[in-house]
Amino acid sequence: MFEFCAEPKLLDGFRWLACYLTTAKHGAFYASFGTVLLLLAIAAPSALLFGFFGALSSRSHILPLRWFGRSYIAMVRGVPDIVFFLFVPIALDQLIELIRHKILCPDVLEPIWQGNDFIVCDIAKLPLGTDPQWIHEIYGFGLAVLGFAIVFGAFAGNVIAGAMRAVPKAQIETGSAYGMTNRQIFWRILLPQLWVYALPGLSNLWMILVKATPLLFLLGVEDIVYWARELGGSKTSAYTYAHPDWRVYYFLGLLVFYLLLTFLSEKIFARLMQRLSYGQATMAGKTAKVLS
Amino acid sequence: MSCWQTISDYGLRSIGIGERLLPKSDITLCEQIVLIGSGMIWNVYFGVFALALGFVFATLLALGKASHNKVANLPARAFVFLFRGSPLLIQFFCAYELFVLLPKVGIALDLGFVELNAETRWLTRAWLGALIVLFCNTSAYAAEIFYGALQSVPVGEVEAANAYGMRGRKRFLRIIWPTMLRLSWPAYTNEAIFMFHATSLVYFSGFPAWRQSGDALYYASYFADKTFNPFIPYPIVAAYFIALTFIVILLFGVVNRYLNRHLPKDKRQSMKLKINLMR
Amino acid sequence: MKKLLITAVMTAVMAGPALADTIRMGTEGAYPPYNFIDDNGEVAGFERDLGDELCKRAGLDCVWVTNDWDSIIPNLVSGNYDTIIAGMSITAERDEVIDFTQDYIPPSPSFYAALSGASVDMNGGVIAAQTGTIHADHIAASGATLLEFATPDETIAAVRNGEADAVLADGEFLAPIVAESNGEMEIAGQIALGGGVGMGVRESDGALKDKMNKAIASMKSDGSLNKLIIQYFGDDAGTY
Numbered sequence: 001m002f003e004f005c006a007e008p009k010l011l012d013g014f015r016w017l018a019c020y021l022t023t024a025k026h027g028a029f030y031a032s033f034g035t036v037l038l039l040l041a042i043a044a045p046s047a048l049l050f051g052f053f054g055a056l057s058s059r060s061h062i063l064p065l066r067w068f069g070r071s072y073i074a075m076v077r078g079v080p081d082i083v084f085f086l087f088v089p090i091a092l093d094q095l096i097e098l099i100r101h102k103i104l105c106p107d108v109l110e111p112i113w114q115g116n117d118f119i120v121c122d123i124a125k126l127p128l129g130t131d132p133q134w135i136h137e138i139y140g141f142g143l144a145v146l147g148f149a150i151v152f153g154a155f156a157g158n159v160i161a162g163a164m165r166a167v168p169k170a171q172i173e174t175g176s177a178y179g180m181t182n183r184q185i186f187w188r189i190l191l192p193q194l195w196v197y198a199l200p201g202l203s204n205l206w207m208i209l210v211k212a213t214p215l216l217f218l219l220g221v222e223d224i225v226y227w228a229r230e231l232g233g234s235k236t237s238a239y240t241y242a243h244p245d246w247r248v249y250y251f252l253g254l255l256v257f258y259l260l261l262t263f264l265s266e267k268i269f270a271r272l273m274q275r276l277s278y279g280q281a282t283m284a285g286k287t288a289k290v291l292s
Numbered sequence: 293m294s295c296w297q298t299i300s301d302y303g304l305r306s307i308g309i310g311e312r313l314l315p316k317s318d319i320t321l322c323e324q325i326v327l328i329g330s331g332m333i334w335n336v337y338f339g340v341f342a343l344a345l346g347f348v349f350a351t352l353l354a355l356g357k358a359s360h361n362k363v364a365n366l367p368a369r370a371f372v373f374l375f376r377g378s379p380l381l382i383q384f385f386c387a388y389e390l391f392v393l394l395p396k397v398g399i400a401l402d403l404g405f406v407e408l409n410a411e412t413r414w415l416t417r418a419w420l421g422a423l424i425v426l427f428c429n430t431s432a433y434a435a436e437i438f439y440g441a442l443q444s445v446p447v448g449e450v451e452a453a454n455a456y457g458m459r460g461r462k463r464f465l466r467i468i469w470p471t472m473l474r475l476s477w478p479a480y481t482n483e484a485i486f487m488f489h490a491t492s493l494v495y496f497s498g499f500p501a502w503r504q505s506g507d508a509l510y511y512a513s514y515f516a517d518k519t520f521n522p523f524i525p526y527p528i529v530a531a532y533f534i535a536l537t538f539i540v541i542l543l544f545g546v547v548n549r550y551l552n553r554h555l556p557k558d559k560r561q562s563m564k565l566k567i568n569l570m571r
Numbered sequence: 572m573k574k575l576l577i578t579a580v581m582t583a584v585m586a587g588p589a590l591a592d593t594i595r596m597g598t599e600g601a602y603p604p605y606n607f608i609d610d611n612g613e614v615a616g617f618e619r620d621l622g623d624e625l626c627k628r629a630g631l632d633c634v635w636v637t638n639d640w641d642s643i644i645p646n647l648v649s650g651n652y653d654t655i656i657a658g659m660s661i662t663a664e665r666d667e668v669i670d671f672t673q674d675y676i677p678p679s680p681s682f683y684a685a686l687s688g689a690s691v692d693m694n695g696g697v698i699a700a701q702t703g704t705i706h707a708d709h710i711a712a713s714g715a716t717l718l719e720f721a722t723p724d725e726t727i728a729a730v731r732n733g734e735a736d737a738v739l740a741d742g743e744f745l746a747p748i749v750a751e752s753n754g755e756m757e758i759a760g761q762i763a764l765g766g767g768v769g770m771g772v773r774e775s776d777g778a779l780k781d782k783m784n785k786a787i788a789s790m791k792s793d794g795s796l797n798k799l800i801i802q803y804f805g806d807d808a809g810t811y
Contacts, residue, residue: 230600233601245728247389502718516645517703
């Protein structure tokens with residue numbers, strides 16, 4: 001990075017540290033903070049979407065759909081999220097390749113499971129074996145995002161289903177008294193108010209999601225935990241920058257990062273809540289009116 | 293080997309009783325279920341002790357947070373912020389790395405009836421080190437729940453207690469605390485469920501496994517590693533946790549009914565309504 | 572299948588850089604000097620140099636991927652990469668699940684490393700090892716107390732901070748660590764484990780195994796493998 005970094009073994013003190021902290025490996029570490037934020041940015045809205053459909057189907061009039069919705073949003077109450085993370089992405093990966101195998105190479109008759117090997121034809125592999133590494137990484141990241149979205153979608157489903165129940169029944173009855181159809185009631189009465197009732201739960205969920213991001217490294221994504229462990233471990237002179245076990249500093253750094261992230265989120269949600277409850281028939285709504 | 297034999301060999305393997313060597317080849321479903329179940333002993337241990345000890349500490353923290361005294365208020369706030377604001381996994385990593393830095397000394401603890409020689413090296417073992425982290429973690433979350441409930445204790449009840457001449461500790465223990473507990477119970481139930489789930493993180497926490505005795509996930513990943521099939525051991529873990537969750541809901545439901553017993557039927561709070569409160 | 576066969580024959584005939592197959596080489600990246608991530612964030616070490624040379628000789632195009640040790644075999648089997656080249660000892664247990672090429676490092680002793688001056692009971696003390704290694708299996712089977720860690724680095728840290736009496740690992744991994752510890756650590760004993768280090772491939776991947784076997788044999792016969800071993804593991808290392 002700096003020109004005095006050409007001979008790292010001769011450096012000491014501040015210059016050594018400056019060079020050490022600007023290696024390409026540290027660059028990957030810093031970039032992985034972006035990976036975490038990107039995961040949050042994609043996983044949060046997708047989880048919301050999954051949760052929304054989960055909550056809707058749990059209220060469906062169609063029995064199988066209702067059962068599906070209810071068991072989906074109930075699953076997170078029974079099983080820890082990591083247990084899902086340990087096998088859902090592998091299962092998804094194999095499922096996708098299995099489907100592609102059936103479609104793309106119908107004439108391959110050999111069994112897909114040969115002993116322990118899971119073998120699909122070459123063109124059914126996803127990503128293809130010939131694809132460059134970055135496609136593999138994006139695919140792995142995508143699977144991780146999908147895993148997060150499924151698990152946290154179930155959480156969101158709980159919150160949204162609760163919020164749907166919290167919208168006053170009298171308003172819905174008034175709606176049908178005015179001759180609104182079910183669809184109109186949903187779009188005009190239920191949905192606009194839903195967010196106010198769901199927001200405390202959803203902000204809570206965001207916090208849980210933020211605090212679940214260190215689990216990314218379990219999914220094989222090279223995230224901040226992966227790099228902190230890799231960089232912090234003691235290094236012999238096989239490496240350019242030898243140092244003893246420094247993991248504790250890296251982990252404390254991560255701790256500070258997460259504290260900042262949750263602190264900022266809390267502030268933003270408090271603002272948002274104040275704005276959204278304006279004019280609503282809730283306690284917060286009344287005080288908001290008085291204050292303004 | 294029959295399944296009964298497996299149960300007697302491996303049923304208590306996670307606490308060091310039974311066969312020393314784990315099954316290596318020709319692993320049966322029975323062996324997986326028994327050993328993972330034996331690992332659940334640790335998950336239950338972590339959950340029960342962290343919750344029981346955390347319950348007391350959380351009450352103190354909630355009082356500290358509600359207090360106007362800065363000496364009580366600030367540390368309580370800082371503690372809750374630290375442990376609620378960061379991921380449990382990172383807390384585990386930091387705690388382990390800090391614990392191993394401690395000098396290895398023995399401290400004689402005189403408990404009156406028995407003299408215990410506590411060693412700081414116990415802190416680097418999961419049974420104590422991970423338990424401390426889980427304890428701090430659940431204390432912070434429960435403190436926040438209790439603090440919220442404390443804020444919504446009806447003023448009327450406190451005024452009535454004042455009118456009867458109750459003060460201080462008596463007023464707190466007889467009036468405020470039971471109401472606080474009743475109001476917070478559904479949310480606290482939820483915290484308890486989360487706590488039991490969080491014990492599954494101990495396996496990834498950096499605390500090493502001793503003598504191949506570990507929690508449910510330790511054995512599950514052992515089997516996933518030996519059989520190269522993750523689709524059997526992990527669902528077994530999931531099934532155990534579902535059962536554990538049901539037991540927690542059942543037990544906490546009994547307490548909830550007890551806390552609400554003095555109220556008229558229509559005013560009792562049901563656990564179901566507030567079940568979507570989360571940590 | 573016919574189509575596949577034809578392409579296989581064609582690549583065999585016209586094997587050259589232009590038509591090279593892409594082979595994904597899976598390694599751990601945390602086991603210097605075998606394999607590690609250097610300060611540029613690239614896979615480096617003995618196996619990097621060896622693997623690149625083998626790929627060149629076999630006319631394959633190689634990409635390097637890292638994967639945690641504990642899931643390194645499952646991910647090979649499910650096709651996330653095509654080879655394991657991660658200092659993996661050839662054992663009968665692993666051979667049931669995957670195939671190994673011939674060894675590219677001859678069987679060499681594993682070392683116990685401990686703090687200098689400490690007397691270690693190899694069969695009764697607390698010995699650290701990485702989960703899922705032949706070393707962990709050996710300790711579990713001996714009378715010693717096994718202390719398991721997910722990464723090799725943590726096992727060393729455990730000895731340094733007094734958690735474990737000793738660590739058991741490949742000699743080539745421990746030797747430089749002990750040498751650079753300024754007398755803090757010493758080799759407390761050694762033991763012969765495993766049948767040499769080989770490259771792991773899927774059992775269904777016979778063609779790749781043959782190619783790699785041929786490349787390893789050619790490196791053994793012209794002495795370039797010995798040169799590489801001495802370059803990374805020192806003059807005392809076992810050669811062919």
